Amino acid sequence: MAGTVILKGQVLSFSGTPFEGEPTDSARIDDALALSSGRISAVGPFDRLKADAPEATVIDHGEKVIMAGFVDAHVHFPQTAMIASWGKRLIDWLNTYTFPEEMRFADAAYAAEIAARYLDLTTAHGTTTMCSFATIHPESVEAFFAEAQRRNQRVVAGKTCMDRNAPEGLRDTPKSAYDQSKALLDRWHGVDRISYAITPRFSPTSTPEQLDAMGALWAEYPECLMQTHLSEQVDEIAWVRELFPDARDYLDTYEAHGLLGERGLYGHAIHLENRERARLRDVGAALVHCPTSNTFIGSGLFDMMGLMADGHRIGLATDTGGGSSFSMLRTMAAAYEIGQLRGVPLHAAQLLWLATVGSAQALHMSQQIGNAAVGHEADLIVLDLASTPAIAQRSACATDIWEALFATIMMGDDRAVHEVWIGGKQQ
Template identity: 75%
Template sequence: MGTDVLLTGRLLDFIADPFTTPWEDACLIEDHGALLIRGGKIAARGPADSLRAQHPDVAEVAYGEALILPGFIDAHVHFPQTAMIASWGKRLIDWLNTYTFPEEMRFGDPAYAAEIAARYLDLTTAHGTTSMVSFCTIHPESVEAFFTEAQKRGQRVVAGKTCMDRNAPEGLQDTAQSGYDDSKALLEKWHGVDRISYAITPRFSPTSTPDQLSAMGALWAEHPDCLMQTHLSEQVDEVEWVKGLFPNARDYLDTYEAHGLLGANGLYGHSIHLETREKHRLLEVGAALVHCPTSNTFIGSGLFDMAGLKADGHRVGLATDTGGGSNFSMLRTMGAAYELAQLRGTALHPAQLLWLATAGSAGAIGMTDRIGTLAPGTEADIVVLDLASTPAIAQRATRASDLWEAVFPTIMMGDDRAVKAVWIGGQPALG
């Protein structure tokens, strides 16, 4: 096909946040649209007939009635938990001790880390996810494996070495100093290489001493352009645990804030049981919250306040939280977000759900200029959805009176069979 290629089909993109702008005005829909891909980027977007006429010699990949979207962005995952996804469990802490920590112990083996990294990226590509922000393990080998595999595939990813120096098995603990040293070395090696970014990654306050949290805060101060990812207020018993470990802290968020781990480039996974001060401080600094709905139901964590937090102006991304989440699919994650919002009395519109998985997550991780959009000049990460991928979905879609009625059954019932094609960095990765 050469360097240039024309993708044609039904285009859906976002030009505004449908939580703050009426969804009719927030969306760009082109029923007979096209994207010109050149040099790994989207060079042009518009009506198919017009772009064909302007570029008559460019090879076309025609997707017909399929829906062309920005690739899905998963804003909070644990790739090392791939093999133990959907493990029966009780509460968060029991689940970590029973399944997560024993599995993560294996990632000091570079061969095993490489095997799981490749498997994870295969599975997520099959589900239409083109970028993600991942926790690794305490082992530098796990970070090397993930970045090496993503680099081979030309993917835009963010990840970091998880730091833990207490309340974890001995073989899964580093120290404040080694956590800092290893993280700094990995950051300096990988951050900004190709499409790779480093995230400073203290797992959460219960597994880091104040000294380690301060060390991570110091590293972030030295590299403020990096993301910092952690967990916040996932379960009520976790919140009580934190209060016992940090008796002088004002609240859970203060255990991060006091150590330099609160900022605009901070990603705070879950954020379900937030106190009023925490909400105000997160909003004040412009931090991002990440909603993990399938994980929240699977581990019984609680109901994220999507409507309330978005109405207050918070930045929010969407995530599977593999493997606390029970599925690799961002479609399933959107469906779960809809269900959880219903339990809080809000019916999220399909435009809002798709925005969360694309532009919303891109905004949460500070990359709206690069991914999560089909805008010309941005990176060509694209997912193409078949809106009639199964008999159950097809029979419902045939009754649709508009695009939203056609796409909503795929959000609620779709899986990897709905993913017709995936393009990563302007190259076909699936389909």
């Protein structure tokens, strides 16, 4: 076991879902984790791990928590520079802030600058994998994947496709969207730790012809993920009804064009009709909860517990930059607050599971990332449960690890992320 590193501390992992039975029953706390050759090689008692690898380097983190890095299931890395833009509803927000910023990504140098900045910021906040929309420009995808490849980081992204209801400099065509997406997919998908996602932005910005083209591409590459947006705001849904008068509902604008499936990721999914809920569940598609975005843009309250009870696959996401933070801790706090508004507060174990295992399952990567489990890739974070004076004094009063973790979830930021490992290397 040459080159083994043992991390000593409170190692948090999950053996099941905390949404069934007592939330903490699915969680496990060990006191050491070993990593070697970029993977987790052992989890368990420190004495046993040290005996099995006597030459291992030991890093003692005391009472800090060692766990899987956060997995952010829905982001827009090109919106990094305009995060926290004031006061608009979705459609006006896109036109006022998002589209002008995204037009800058035709410049490969600017795309590379923002890709590096985004990955620096998210690493500092403990996010080790994300699924990102790019812009219509192939340069934006190339920049993001090249920077992730340089860092040996597991990421998912795709060229955003739009051929209507967007500015001149942000529209492609059904043919160019298909051709450019296919070329990027062929070049990058499965290279190192990179995966491609077919990415129509959402129905209002794609003609039926472009949705058909994206559906055809997905049928050719069914192993790929497909990401889009669904039922984020009520005025958006009304717009979709105007644009697609023959559709049964918003989901049908995707379903009719081959864009509904098990490997589909549907961001937001707040205002779902009964048929939509049933179809999404039946095909095993993933819904992605974006709580800071939903409150910041005034979209609504996601039905986490109702959808979980119905058997949906659900991930958690910052939705940068509609979301107002790069932090998955802040995202978990917002998910808790939305749960409170719906009368069902989430337990710390449920929140941490959503930000790791749940999001990894949404991305169909739960055998690779999202858990501090033997054989998983060594994408890990170390959380300091006393990272600020306010958190430290609350943590000192905690009766168990869950109380201490909850204080960090609710009040923590990048200062709580003591250490980050990506691909078995400390960052």
